[in-house]
Amino acid sequence: MPLSIAASGKGGVGKTTFCALLVRYMIEVGKSPILAVDADPNSNLGALLGMEPEGKIADLREDANQPANTPSGVPKARMIETWLNQIVQEGKGFDLLTMGRPEGPRCYCYVNDLLRQFLSRLKKSYPLVIIDNEAGMEHLSRLTTDNIDRLLIVSEPTVPSVRTVGRILELAASLPIKVGRQAMLLNKAKNGSIPESVRQQAENLEVSATLKLSYSQTLGQLYERGGSVFDLPGKLQDDPELTKIAQWCLSG
Ligand SMILES: Nc1ncnc2c1ncn2[C@@H]1O[C@H](COP(=O)(O)OP(=O)(O)OP(=O)(O)O)[C@@H](O)[C@H]1O
Ligand SMILES: [Mg+2]
Numbered sequence: 124m125p126l127s128i129a130a131s132g133k134g135g136v137g138k139t140t141f142c143a144l145l146v147r148y149m150i151e152v153g154k155s156p157i158l159a160v161d162a163d164p165n166s167n168l169g170a171l172l173g174m175e176p177e178g179k180i181a182d183l184r185e186d187a188n189q190p191a192n193t194p195s196g197v198p199k200a201r202m203i204e205t206w207l208n209q210i211v212q213e214g215k216g217f218d219l220l221t222m223g224r225p226e227g228p229r230c231y232c233y234v235n236d237l238l239r240q241f242l243s244r245l246k247k248s249y250p251l252v253i254i255d256n257e258a259g260m261e262h263l264s265r266l267t268t269d270n271i272d273r274l275l276i277v278s279e280p281t282v283p284s285v286r287t288v289g290r291i292l293e294l295a296a297s298l299p300i301k302v303g304r305q306a307m308l309l310n311k312a313k314n315g316s317i318p319e320s321v322r323q324q325a326e327n328l329e330v331s332a333t334l335k336l337s338y339s340q341t342l343g344q345l346y347e348r349g350g351s352v353f354d355l356p357g358k359l360q361d362d363p364e365l366t367k368i369a370q371w372c373l374s375g
Contacts, residue, residue: 125158125246127269128372129254130308131295132277133287137310139163140342141277142255143171143352148359148369149251150216157217158249162263164224168255169212173351174219178210180238180266181223187234203234204241211245218249225262235265243269258291264298272303273372275334280309280317285324292329306332306371313338315364334368 128145130138139161146159161168161176169176183206187199212219226235246252246269254271256263276291278284288307295302307330309317315337325333345354352359359365 125249125252126272126373127246127252127254128273128275129162129256129260129263129271130275130277131256131258131260131291132308133258133284133291136277136279136284137336138277139168139171139255140346140352141275141308141310141336142168142253144336144342144359144365145369145372146172146217146253147352147355148362148365149253151358151360152369154251154373155216156249158211158246158252159214159217159219160252160254161219161221162254162260162266163257164222164262165257166221166223169219169221170349171346171352172214172217172219173353174212174214176219176221177212178206179221179223180207180210181226183207183210184226184231184234184238187237188229188231200237203237207238207241207245220245222262222266226265238266239268242267259294260298260300264300268299270301270303274302274305275308275368275372276305276330277308277310280312280321280335282320282324285309285321285328288325288330289328304331304371306330306334308368309333309335311338312336332371334364334371336364336368 130142132138146157149157166176187203276288278288307328312335
């Protein structure tokens with residue numbers, strides 16, 4: 124089974140930036156091929172990985188739900204699996220799967236059941252799966268019941284933001300997905316330091332680690348300029364903070 128690592132957290136805290144950095148880091152340390160999953164309806168993981176998503180699960184699900192779109196004689200299950208393989212975009216050391224918007228009000232149970240099976244099978248061909256989520260992860264939970272081995276709840280290093288982490292942990296516990304170890308990732312730490320009040324707030328959380336990633340002007344500008352993490356100079360594996368995060372992810 125692959126190791127699956129997911130990031131969650133409220134809007135704008137840096138989930139997508141972190142996932143893209145982790146994809147590049149893991150490629151550098153030889154953990155490829157990686158399946159990068161963009162499970163945020165407002166998809167932009169592809170952009171930070173230097174890719175324009177061409178196909179999304181959301182479109183596939185709509186198409187598969189229209190009886191007129193099934194060519195006669197082709198079993199629906201086979202057709203969906205073929206389409207799914209077509210929307211997996213190949214990058215260097217990773218593949219990208221973009222989920223797109225959540226489903227509409229119609230009944231998608233049959234199509235979702237098939238998608239769940241095929242996604243599960245697809246994931247098995249990768250040693251590592253990295254998933255960028257929206258805060259609640261409901262979107263993901265409708266399309267998979269597979270376990271998440273490591274969940275990183277990303278937060279800004281402020282007391283209100285850390286309080287939200289507690290609520291996200293409760294949400295995660297209420298989903299039908301089993302989560303292995305959980306950590307909080309304090310992102311955009313100014314000068315790499317975490318205020319004492321934030322540390323105290325963090326002590327109340329049921330997480331196995333508190334990790335951090337410093338504020339970096341280069342990262343902020345990268346996003347604004349529409350660049351990808353592969354444009355960043357140097358080797359990410361030399362970054363002590365990312366190394367600590369990756370070690371937490373990879374350790375048994
Ligand atoms: N460590 C960092 N240093 C500086 N800027 C950062 C850092 N991490 C993220 N950012 C910036 O914060 C903004 C939000 O980042 P990002 O899109 O990754 O957040 P998100 O949690 O995925 O947001 P959304 O909820 O909209 O999906 C971006 O402008 C990004 O460049
Ligand atoms: Mg995002």
